[in-house]
Amino acid sequence: METITRKIIEQTCLETIAKEMGLNSSELNSDMNLRDDLDIVSLDAMNIIMSLEDEFEIEADIETVLEMQKVSDIIDHVYGRTK
Amino acid sequence: MGNSISEYWKGLSNGNSGVGKITEFDPLKSGCRIAGIVKDYDVDVHFKFRDKKRYERFTQFGLVAAIQAAEEAKLQELESDSGNIGVIMGTGVGGIASYSRVYDALFSGPDERPIDTYSIPRIMNSAVSSAISIRLGVRGPNFTLNTACSSGANAIGQAMQWVREGRLRAVICGGAEAPVTYAFLRAWDSLGVLARNQNETPETACRPFDKKRRGFVLAEGAAVLILESLESAQKRNVNILGEIVGFGSNSDAVSLTNPDETGVAEAMKLAIVDAKIPPEDIDYINAHGTGTKINDPLECRAIHKVFGDRAATLPVSSIKSSFGHAMGASSALEALATLLAVQYDCAPPTLNCDDQDPECDIDTVAHISRNVQIDVALSNSFAFGGSNAVLVIKKWKQ
Numbered sequence: 001m002e003t004i005t006r007k008i009i010e011q012t013c014l015e016t017i018a019k020e021m022g023l024n025s026s027e028l029n030s031d032m033n034l035r036d037d038l039d040i041v042s043l044d045a046m047n048i049i050m051s052l053e054d055e056f057e058i059e060a061d062i063e064t065v066l067e068m069q070k071v072s073d074i075i076d077h078v079y080g081r082t083k
Numbered sequence: 084m085g086n087s088i089s090e091y092w093k094g095l096s097n098g099n100s101g102v103g104k105i106t107e108f109d110p111l112k113s114g115c116r117i118a119g120i121v122k123d124y125d126v127d128v129h130f131k132f133r134d135k136k137r138y139e140r141f142t143q144f145g146l147v148a149a150i151q152a153a154e155e156a157k158l159q160e161l162e163s164d165s166g167n168i169g170v171i172m173g174t175g176v177g178g179i180a181s182y183s184r185v186y187d188a189l190f191s192g193p194d195e196r197p198i199d200t201y202s203i204p205r206i207m208n209s210a211v212s213s214a215i216s217i218r219l220g221v222r223g224p225n226f227t228l229n230t231a232c233s234s235g236a237n238a239i240g241q242a243m244q245w246v247r248e249g250r251l252r253a254v255i256c257g258g259a260e261a262p263v264t265y266a267f268l269r270a271w272d273s274l275g276v277l278a279r280n281q282n283e284t285p286e287t288a289c290r291p292f293d294k295k296r297r298g299f300v301l302a303e304g305a306a307v308l309i310l311e312s313l314e315s316a317q318k319r320n321v322n323i324l325g326e327i328v329g330f331g332s333n334s335d336a337v338s339l340t341n342p343d344e345t346g347v348a349e350a351m352k353l354a355i356v357d358a359k360i361p362p363e364d365i366d367y368i369n370a371h372g373t374g375t376k377i378n379d380p381l382e383c384r385a386i387h388k389v390f391g392d393r394a395a396t397l398p399v400s401s402i403k404s405s406f407g408h409a410m411g412a413s414s415a416l417e418a419l420a421t422l423l424a425v426q427y428d429c430a431p432p433t434l435n436c437d438d439q440d441p442e443c444d445i446d447t448v449a450h451i452s453r454n455v456q457i458d459v460a461l462s463n464s465f466a467f468g469g470s471n472a473v474l475v476i477k478k479w480k481q
Contacts, residue, residue, distance in 0.1 A: 021132065021133075022132030022133075022135075039133060042200075043200040043201055043204075044136075044200075046200040047197070047199060047200045047201070050197035050198075050200075051197060053197070054196070054197060
Protein backbone atom coordinates (compact mmCIF):
# COMPACT_ATOMS: atom_id res chain seq x y z
CA MET A 1 0.00 0.00 0.00
CA GLU A 2 1.26 3.40 -0.93
CA THR A 3 2.45 5.36 2.11
CA ILE A 4 0.35 8.40 2.83
CA THR A 5 2.62 11.24 3.81
CA ARG A 6 1.81 13.68 6.55
CA LYS A 7 1.89 16.44 3.98
CA ILE A 8 -0.86 14.79 1.95
CA ILE A 9 -2.93 14.28 5.10
CA GLU A 10 -2.45 17.87 6.19
CA GLN A 11 -3.50 19.20 2.80
CA THR A 12 -6.55 16.92 2.66
CA CYS A 13 -7.56 17.89 6.20
CA LEU A 14 -7.33 21.58 5.36
CA GLU A 15 -9.36 21.11 2.18
CA THR A 16 -12.01 19.06 4.01
CA ILE A 17 -12.31 21.65 6.79
CA ALA A 18 -12.50 24.44 4.21
CA LYS A 19 -15.25 22.66 2.28
CA GLU A 20 -17.30 21.99 5.39
CA MET A 21 -17.01 25.56 6.63
CA GLY A 22 -17.37 27.36 3.30
CA LEU A 23 -13.81 28.70 3.36
CA ASN A 24 -10.76 28.61 1.10
CA SER A 25 -8.12 26.13 2.25
CA SER A 26 -5.41 28.75 1.71
CA GLU A 27 -6.98 30.70 4.60
CA LEU A 28 -6.33 27.84 7.02
CA ASN A 29 -3.28 26.70 8.95
CA SER A 30 -2.67 23.95 11.47
CA ASP A 31 -2.30 26.29 14.45
CA MET A 32 -5.84 27.61 14.18
CA ASN A 33 -8.25 26.98 17.02
CA LEU A 34 -11.28 25.08 15.77
CA ARG A 35 -13.82 26.95 17.83
CA ASP A 36 -12.34 30.42 18.20
CA ASP A 37 -10.80 30.85 14.76
CA LEU A 38 -13.05 28.72 12.58
CA ASP A 39 -16.38 28.59 14.45
CA ILE A 40 -16.33 24.80 14.22
CA VAL A 41 -18.80 23.14 16.58
CA SER A 42 -19.17 19.44 17.31
CA LEU A 43 -21.55 18.83 14.40
CA ASP A 44 -19.08 20.37 11.95
CA ALA A 45 -16.22 18.40 13.48
CA MET A 46 -18.16 15.17 13.03
CA ASN A 47 -18.91 15.95 9.38
CA ILE A 48 -15.23 16.74 8.81
CA ILE A 49 -14.07 13.55 10.48
CA MET A 50 -16.56 11.38 8.60
CA SER A 51 -15.31 12.77 5.30
CA LEU A 52 -11.73 12.07 6.35
CA GLU A 53 -12.64 8.56 7.48
CA ASP A 54 -13.99 7.87 3.99
CA GLU A 55 -11.05 9.55 2.28
CA PHE A 56 -8.38 7.60 4.16
CA GLU A 57 -10.40 4.47 5.00
CA ILE A 58 -9.79 4.86 8.70
CA GLU A 59 -11.98 4.80 11.79
CA ALA A 60 -11.64 7.82 14.04
CA ASP A 61 -12.13 7.79 17.78
CA ILE A 62 -15.28 9.84 18.44
CA GLU A 63 -14.40 10.77 22.03
CA THR A 64 -11.06 12.14 20.89
CA VAL A 65 -12.64 14.01 18.00
CA LEU A 66 -15.05 15.82 20.32
CA GLU A 67 -12.16 17.02 22.49
CA MET A 68 -10.05 18.39 19.66
CA GLN A 69 -8.99 22.01 20.00
CA LYS A 70 -6.81 22.82 17.00
CA VAL A 71 -6.59 21.99 13.32
CA SER A 72 -3.36 20.15 14.10
CA ASP A 73 -5.28 17.83 16.46
CA ILE A 74 -7.35 16.64 13.49
CA ILE A 75 -4.26 16.18 11.34
CA ASP A 76 -2.45 14.29 14.15
CA HIS A 77 -5.42 12.02 14.78
CA VAL A 78 -5.88 11.13 11.11
CA TYR A 79 -2.13 10.64 10.65
CA GLY A 80 -2.03 8.36 13.69
CA ARG A 81 -4.91 6.26 12.38
CA THR A 82 -3.36 5.78 8.93
CA LYS A 83 -0.15 4.31 10.32
CA MET B 84 -46.03 34.63 -6.03
CA GLY B 85 -43.60 37.04 -4.42
CA ASN B 86 -41.09 37.30 -1.64
CA SER B 87 -42.61 40.26 0.17
CA ILE B 88 -46.11 41.28 1.25
CA SER B 89 -46.44 43.80 -1.58
CA GLU B 90 -45.29 41.32 -4.25
CA TYR B 91 -47.57 38.64 -2.84
CA TRP B 92 -50.63 40.87 -2.90
CA LYS B 93 -49.80 42.24 -6.32
CA GLY B 94 -49.53 38.69 -7.66
CA LEU B 95 -52.74 37.52 -6.02
CA SER B 96 -54.88 40.52 -6.88
CA ASN B 97 -53.61 40.58 -10.48
CA GLY B 98 -54.53 36.93 -10.91
CA ASN B 99 -50.94 35.79 -11.53
CA SER B 100 -50.00 32.15 -11.26
CA GLY B 101 -47.07 30.86 -9.23
CA VAL B 102 -47.36 27.31 -10.54
CA GLY B 103 -44.78 25.99 -12.98
CA LYS B 104 -42.93 22.91 -14.16
CA ILE B 105 -40.69 21.31 -11.58
CA THR B 106 -37.11 21.93 -12.65
CA GLU B 107 -35.38 21.48 -9.29
CA PHE B 108 -35.35 17.70 -9.74
CA ASP B 109 -36.57 15.22 -12.33
CA PRO B 110 -40.15 14.25 -11.42
CA LEU B 111 -39.58 10.99 -13.32
CA LYS B 112 -42.63 8.76 -12.89
CA SER B 113 -44.86 11.25 -11.12
CA GLY B 114 -48.14 11.92 -12.90
CA CYS B 115 -48.09 15.47 -11.55
CA ARG B 116 -44.89 17.24 -12.65
CA ILE B 117 -45.67 20.79 -11.61
CA ALA B 118 -45.59 22.75 -8.34
CA GLY B 119 -45.62 26.19 -6.78
CA ILE B 120 -41.92 26.76 -6.16
CA VAL B 121 -40.57 29.93 -4.54
CA LYS B 122 -38.65 31.81 -7.23
CA ASP B 123 -35.96 34.48 -7.00
CA TYR B 124 -34.92 33.21 -3.59
CA ASP B 125 -31.16 33.41 -3.13
CA VAL B 126 -30.28 31.67 0.10
CA ASP B 127 -26.91 33.46 0.22
CA VAL B 128 -28.65 36.81 0.44
CA HIS B 129 -30.38 35.78 3.66
CA PHE B 130 -28.04 33.34 5.36
CA LYS B 131 -24.37 32.96 6.14
CA PHE B 132 -22.75 29.64 5.31
CA ARG B 133 -23.15 28.43 8.88
CA ASP B 134 -26.92 29.05 8.97
CA LYS B 135 -27.37 27.65 5.49
CA LYS B 136 -26.00 24.35 6.77
CA ARG B 137 -28.08 24.50 9.91
CA TYR B 138 -31.49 25.46 8.49
CA GLU B 139 -33.56 23.34 6.12
CA ARG B 140 -35.45 25.23 3.44
CA PHE B 141 -38.74 25.40 5.39
CA THR B 142 -36.90 26.90 8.36
CA GLN B 143 -35.20 29.42 6.09
CA PHE B 144 -38.57 30.48 4.64
CA GLY B 145 -40.12 30.85 8.10
CA LEU B 146 -37.18 32.84 9.35
CA VAL B 147 -37.06 35.16 6.35
CA ALA B 148 -40.80 35.87 6.74
CA ALA B 149 -40.45 36.37 10.51
CA ILE B 150 -37.64 38.88 10.05
CA GLN B 151 -39.74 40.85 7.56
CA ALA B 152 -42.70 40.81 9.96
CA ALA B 153 -40.58 41.79 12.96
CA GLU B 154 -39.11 44.73 11.06
CA GLU B 155 -42.52 45.97 9.99
CA ALA B 156 -43.88 45.60 13.53
CA LYS B 157 -40.77 47.26 15.01
CA LEU B 158 -40.48 44.30 17.33
CA GLN B 159 -37.04 45.35 18.53
CA GLU B 160 -38.83 48.02 20.57
CA LEU B 161 -40.03 45.20 22.84
CA GLU B 162 -36.52 43.88 23.50
CA SER B 163 -36.73 44.59 27.20
CA ASP B 164 -39.93 42.53 27.40
CA SER B 165 -38.65 39.60 25.29
CA GLY B 166 -39.79 37.00 27.85
CA ASN B 167 -43.33 38.14 27.15
CA ILE B 168 -43.14 37.40 23.42
CA GLY B 169 -43.79 33.91 22.08
CA VAL B 170 -43.38 32.07 18.79
CA ILE B 171 -45.82 29.53 17.42
CA MET B 172 -45.42 28.20 13.92
CA GLY B 173 -47.15 25.50 11.93
CA THR B 174 -45.63 23.03 9.53
CA GLY B 175 -46.83 19.79 8.03
CA VAL B 176 -43.71 17.88 7.08
CA GLY B 177 -40.89 20.11 8.33
CA GLY B 178 -37.47 19.03 7.16
CA ILE B 179 -38.62 16.28 4.82
CA ALA B 180 -35.94 17.20 2.29
CA SER B 181 -33.23 16.27 4.79
CA TYR B 182 -34.90 12.91 5.41
CA SER B 183 -34.54 12.25 1.69
CA ARG B 184 -30.84 13.11 1.84
CA VAL B 185 -30.32 10.67 4.72
CA TYR B 186 -32.03 7.91 2.74
CA ASP B 187 -29.90 8.78 -0.29
CA ALA B 188 -26.74 8.49 1.81
CA LEU B 189 -27.84 5.11 3.11
CA PHE B 190 -29.42 3.48 0.10
CA SER B 191 -28.59 5.19 -3.20
CA GLY B 192 -25.21 3.53 -3.82
CA PRO B 193 -23.49 0.22 -3.25
CA ASP B 194 -22.05 1.56 0.01
CA GLU B 195 -23.42 3.93 2.62
CA ARG B 196 -22.09 7.47 2.53
CA PRO B 197 -21.65 9.60 5.67
CA ILE B 198 -24.82 11.12 7.04
CA ASP B 199 -24.69 14.88 7.50
CA THR B 200 -24.51 15.57 11.22
CA TYR B 201 -26.83 18.54 10.69
CA SER B 202 -29.60 16.18 9.55
CA ILE B 203 -31.48 16.15 12.85
CA PRO B 204 -31.61 19.95 13.39
CA ARG B 205 -32.59 20.28 9.72
CA ILE B 206 -35.31 17.62 9.96
CA MET B 207 -37.00 18.58 13.22
CA ASN B 208 -40.27 20.48 12.80
CA SER B 209 -39.56 22.75 15.76
CA ALA B 210 -36.45 24.11 14.06
CA VAL B 211 -38.57 26.83 12.48
CA SER B 212 -39.96 28.33 15.70
CA SER B 213 -36.62 27.81 17.43
CA ALA B 214 -34.69 29.56 14.66
CA ILE B 215 -37.10 32.51 14.89
CA SER B 216 -36.77 32.62 18.67
CA ILE B 217 -32.97 32.55 18.47
CA ARG B 218 -32.66 35.09 15.66
CA LEU B 219 -35.14 37.58 17.12
CA GLY B 220 -34.17 36.96 20.74
CA VAL B 221 -37.68 36.27 22.00
CA ARG B 222 -37.84 34.10 25.09
CA GLY B 223 -41.52 33.29 25.61
CA PRO B 224 -43.09 29.95 24.61
CA ASN B 225 -41.56 28.46 21.47
CA PHE B 226 -43.88 25.99 19.74
CA THR B 227 -44.23 24.39 16.35
CA LEU B 228 -47.50 22.60 15.86
CA ASN B 229 -48.63 20.18 13.23
CA THR B 230 -52.23 19.71 12.19
CA ALA B 231 -51.35 18.96 8.56
CA CYS B 232 -52.92 21.51 6.20
CA SER B 233 -54.46 23.64 8.94
CA SER B 234 -51.20 23.99 10.91
CA GLY B 235 -50.60 27.67 10.15
CA ALA B 236 -54.18 28.71 10.99
CA ASN B 237 -54.11 26.76 14.23
CA ALA B 238 -50.82 28.47 15.09
CA ILE B 239 -52.31 31.91 14.44
CA GLY B 240 -55.47 31.03 16.36
CA GLN B 241 -53.51 29.76 19.33
CA ALA B 242 -51.37 32.89 19.25
CA MET B 243 -54.49 35.04 19.25
CA GLN B 244 -55.78 33.20 22.31
CA TRP B 245 -52.51 33.73 24.18
CA VAL B 246 -52.68 37.45 23.49
CA ARG B 247 -56.39 37.69 24.20
CA GLU B 248 -56.00 35.92 27.54
CA GLY B 249 -53.18 38.27 28.47
CA ARG B 250 -50.64 35.46 28.72
CA LEU B 251 -48.27 37.13 26.28
CA ARG B 252 -47.81 40.66 25.03
CA ALA B 253 -47.01 39.59 21.48
CA VAL B 254 -46.67 36.38 19.49
CA ILE B 255 -44.86 35.69 16.23
CA CYS B 256 -47.01 33.15 14.38
CA GLY B 257 -47.63 31.57 11.01
CA GLY B 258 -46.61 28.64 8.89
CA ALA B 259 -43.67 27.45 6.83
CA GLU B 260 -43.28 24.56 4.43
CA ALA B 261 -40.94 23.31 1.72
CA PRO B 262 -42.38 19.91 0.84
CA VAL B 263 -41.57 19.59 -2.85
CA THR B 264 -39.31 16.57 -2.91
CA TYR B 265 -39.56 13.65 -5.32
CA ALA B 266 -40.61 11.25 -2.54
CA PHE B 267 -43.31 13.54 -1.17
CA LEU B 268 -44.57 14.35 -4.66
CA ARG B 269 -44.89 10.63 -5.44
CA ALA B 270 -46.62 9.97 -2.12
CA TRP B 271 -49.26 12.64 -2.84
CA ASP B 272 -49.48 11.58 -6.46
CA SER B 273 -50.32 8.05 -5.37
CA LEU B 274 -53.36 9.39 -3.51
CA GLY B 275 -54.80 10.69 -6.77
CA VAL B 276 -55.46 14.19 -5.40
CA LEU B 277 -52.81 16.03 -7.42
CA ALA B 278 -53.70 17.62 -10.75
CA ARG B 279 -52.06 15.29 -13.26
CA ASN B 280 -53.47 16.31 -16.59
CA GLN B 281 -52.13 19.82 -17.01
CA ASN B 282 -48.37 19.41 -16.87
CA GLU B 283 -47.97 21.45 -20.07
CA THR B 284 -50.18 24.29 -18.85
CA PRO B 285 -49.29 24.49 -15.13
CA GLU B 286 -51.10 27.76 -14.51
CA THR B 287 -54.42 26.09 -15.37
CA ALA B 288 -53.90 22.99 -13.23
CA CYS B 289 -55.58 23.95 -9.97
CA ARG B 290 -59.24 24.69 -10.69
CA PRO B 291 -61.26 25.03 -7.49
CA PHE B 292 -65.03 24.85 -7.94
CA ASP B 293 -64.67 24.12 -11.67
CA LYS B 294 -66.33 21.09 -13.26
CA LYS B 295 -62.99 19.89 -14.61
CA ARG B 296 -61.07 20.17 -11.34
CA ARG B 297 -58.66 17.30 -10.78
CA GLY B 298 -56.92 18.27 -7.56
CA PHE B 299 -54.17 20.57 -6.34
CA VAL B 300 -50.47 21.02 -6.87
CA LEU B 301 -47.85 21.05 -4.12
CA ALA B 302 -46.37 24.39 -3.15
CA GLU B 303 -43.88 25.85 -0.73
CA GLY B 304 -43.61 29.10 1.20
CA ALA B 305 -44.14 30.83 4.49
CA ALA B 306 -46.20 33.59 6.04
CA VAL B 307 -45.68 35.11 9.46
CA LEU B 308 -47.82 37.58 11.41
CA ILE B 309 -47.07 39.45 14.60
CA LEU B 310 -50.04 39.49 16.95
CA GLU B 311 -50.00 41.97 19.78
CA SER B 312 -52.53 43.26 22.24
CA LEU B 313 -54.31 46.38 21.04
CA GLU B 314 -53.12 48.32 24.06
CA SER B 315 -49.50 47.40 23.38
CA ALA B 316 -49.72 48.16 19.65
CA GLN B 317 -51.35 51.52 20.24
CA LYS B 318 -48.86 52.47 22.90
CA ARG B 319 -46.05 51.81 20.42
CA ASN B 320 -47.91 53.54 17.61
CA VAL B 321 -47.24 50.71 15.16
CA ASN B 322 -49.16 50.25 11.93
CA ILE B 323 -52.08 47.92 12.75
CA LEU B 324 -52.91 45.84 9.68
CA GLY B 325 -56.08 44.24 11.03
CA GLU B 326 -57.58 42.28 13.88
CA ILE B 327 -57.87 38.55 14.41
CA VAL B 328 -61.20 38.52 16.23
CA GLY B 329 -62.32 34.91 16.06
CA PHE B 330 -60.92 31.40 15.96
CA GLY B 331 -62.75 28.13 15.52
CA SER B 332 -60.81 24.93 15.89
CA ASN B 333 -62.35 21.48 16.02
CA SER B 334 -62.05 17.92 14.84
CA ASP B 335 -64.31 16.05 12.45
CA ALA B 336 -63.60 12.84 14.36
CA VAL B 337 -64.57 10.92 11.25
CA SER B 338 -61.72 10.16 8.85
CA LEU B 339 -57.97 10.57 8.39
CA THR B 340 -58.38 11.55 4.76
CA ASN B 341 -61.96 12.65 4.04
CA PRO B 342 -63.38 15.96 5.28
CA ASP B 343 -66.72 16.00 7.04
CA GLU B 344 -69.38 18.57 6.21
CA THR B 345 -70.70 18.83 9.75
CA GLY B 346 -67.25 19.37 11.26
CA VAL B 347 -66.32 21.94 8.66
CA ALA B 348 -69.56 23.91 9.16
CA GLU B 349 -69.15 23.77 12.92
CA ALA B 350 -65.63 25.14 12.69
CA MET B 351 -66.94 28.18 10.78
CA LYS B 352 -69.74 28.64 13.35
CA LEU B 353 -67.30 28.36 16.24
CA ALA B 354 -65.10 31.06 14.75
CA ILE B 355 -68.05 33.39 14.16
CA VAL B 356 -69.38 32.85 17.70
CA ASP B 357 -65.87 33.41 19.08
CA ALA B 358 -65.74 36.72 17.21
CA LYS B 359 -69.05 37.74 18.81
CA ILE B 360 -70.47 38.87 15.48
CA PRO B 361 -73.54 37.75 13.52
CA PRO B 362 -72.85 35.67 10.35
CA GLU B 363 -74.35 38.53 8.30
CA ASP B 364 -71.28 40.61 9.10
CA ILE B 365 -69.00 38.31 7.12
CA ASP B 366 -68.23 39.96 3.78
CA TYR B 367 -65.81 37.48 2.22
CA ILE B 368 -64.54 33.92 2.68
CA ASN B 369 -61.08 32.78 1.75
CA ALA B 370 -61.88 29.14 1.12
CA HIS B 371 -59.84 26.06 1.83
CA GLY B 372 -60.70 25.32 -1.82
CA THR B 373 -58.26 22.59 -2.68
CA GLY B 374 -59.71 21.91 -6.11
CA THR B 375 -60.27 18.24 -5.30
CA LYS B 376 -63.41 16.38 -6.26
CA ILE B 377 -64.41 15.87 -2.63
CA ASN B 378 -63.43 19.09 -0.86
CA ASP B 379 -65.01 21.79 -2.97
CA PRO B 380 -68.70 20.76 -3.02
CA LEU B 381 -68.46 19.74 0.63
CA GLU B 382 -67.04 23.13 1.62
CA CYS B 383 -69.76 24.87 -0.42
CA ARG B 384 -72.48 22.86 1.29
CA ALA B 385 -70.98 23.76 4.66
CA ILE B 386 -70.97 27.44 3.68
CA HIS B 387 -74.66 27.13 2.78
CA LYS B 388 -75.33 25.53 6.15
CA VAL B 389 -73.72 28.42 7.98
CA PHE B 390 -74.83 31.35 5.82
CA GLY B 391 -78.18 30.17 4.45
CA ASP B 392 -79.50 32.25 1.55
CA ARG B 393 -76.49 34.60 1.63
CA ALA B 394 -74.18 31.74 0.65
CA ALA B 395 -74.99 32.07 -3.05
CA THR B 396 -73.90 35.71 -3.21
CA LEU B 397 -71.14 35.89 -0.60
CA PRO B 398 -67.74 36.29 -2.35
CA VAL B 399 -65.68 33.13 -1.80
CA SER B 400 -62.31 32.53 -3.43
CA SER B 401 -59.57 29.95 -3.34
CA ILE B 402 -56.05 31.26 -3.78
CA LYS B 403 -54.74 27.70 -4.05
CA SER B 404 -55.68 28.25 -7.69
CA SER B 405 -52.90 30.83 -7.86
CA PHE B 406 -49.94 29.07 -6.28
CA GLY B 407 -50.98 25.63 -5.09
CA HIS B 408 -51.19 24.00 -1.73
CA ALA B 409 -48.33 24.74 0.63
CA MET B 410 -49.48 22.15 3.16
CA GLY B 411 -48.87 23.43 6.72
CA ALA B 412 -48.01 26.91 5.44
CA SER B 413 -51.07 27.23 3.20
CA SER B 414 -53.43 28.33 5.94
CA ALA B 415 -50.98 31.00 7.12
CA LEU B 416 -50.52 32.24 3.54
CA GLU B 417 -54.31 32.31 3.20
CA ALA B 418 -54.79 34.12 6.51
CA LEU B 419 -52.34 36.72 5.26
CA ALA B 420 -54.24 37.00 1.96
CA THR B 421 -57.48 37.41 3.91
CA LEU B 422 -55.90 40.14 6.01
CA LEU B 423 -54.83 41.93 2.83
CA ALA B 424 -58.27 41.45 1.27
CA VAL B 425 -59.79 43.15 4.31
CA GLN B 426 -57.19 45.89 4.26
CA TYR B 427 -57.62 46.68 0.55
CA ASP B 428 -61.35 45.89 0.19
CA CYS B 429 -60.51 43.48 -2.57
CA ALA B 430 -61.36 39.79 -2.96
CA PRO B 431 -58.56 37.96 -4.80
CA PRO B 432 -59.82 35.71 -7.61
CA THR B 433 -60.31 32.00 -8.01
CA LEU B 434 -58.35 31.25 -11.14
CA ASN B 435 -59.40 28.64 -13.71
CA CYS B 436 -63.01 28.44 -12.58
CA ASP B 437 -64.14 28.48 -16.21
CA ASP B 438 -67.16 26.24 -15.94
CA GLN B 439 -68.48 26.31 -12.40
CA ASP B 440 -69.64 23.01 -10.97
CA PRO B 441 -73.35 23.36 -10.08
CA GLU B 442 -72.55 21.44 -6.91
CA CYS B 443 -70.39 24.41 -5.91
CA ASP B 444 -73.20 26.92 -5.73
CA ILE B 445 -71.31 29.97 -4.48
CA ASP B 446 -69.90 33.24 -5.84
CA THR B 447 -66.35 32.12 -6.67
CA VAL B 448 -64.89 35.51 -7.69
CA ALA B 449 -63.81 33.78 -10.88
CA HIS B 450 -60.79 34.91 -12.90
CA ILE B 451 -60.35 38.50 -11.73
CA SER B 452 -60.20 40.15 -8.33
CA ARG B 453 -63.15 42.17 -7.17
CA ASN B 454 -63.19 45.47 -5.35
CA VAL B 455 -65.84 45.10 -2.68
CA GLN B 456 -66.30 46.37 0.85
CA ILE B 457 -64.74 43.78 3.16
CA ASP B 458 -64.88 44.66 6.84
CA VAL B 459 -64.84 41.12 8.20
CA ALA B 460 -63.73 37.90 6.51
CA LEU B 461 -63.28 34.21 7.20
CA SER B 462 -60.22 32.18 6.36
CA ASN B 463 -61.11 28.49 6.12
CA SER B 464 -58.60 25.69 6.57
CA PHE B 465 -59.33 22.00 6.83
CA ALA B 466 -56.87 19.20 7.10
CA PHE B 467 -56.25 15.50 6.73
CA GLY B 468 -57.01 14.04 10.11
CA GLY B 469 -60.13 16.21 10.35
CA SER B 470 -58.42 19.12 12.09
CA ASN B 471 -60.31 22.25 11.04
CA ALA B 472 -59.24 25.83 11.77
CA VAL B 473 -61.15 28.95 10.83
CA LEU B 474 -60.03 32.51 11.53
CA VAL B 475 -62.18 35.65 11.55
CA ILE B 476 -60.24 38.70 10.41
CA LYS B 477 -61.58 42.22 10.81
CA LYS B 478 -60.59 45.57 9.37
CA TRP B 479 -58.86 47.81 11.87
CA LYS B 480 -60.69 51.07 12.37
CA GLN B 481 -59.46 53.73 14.72
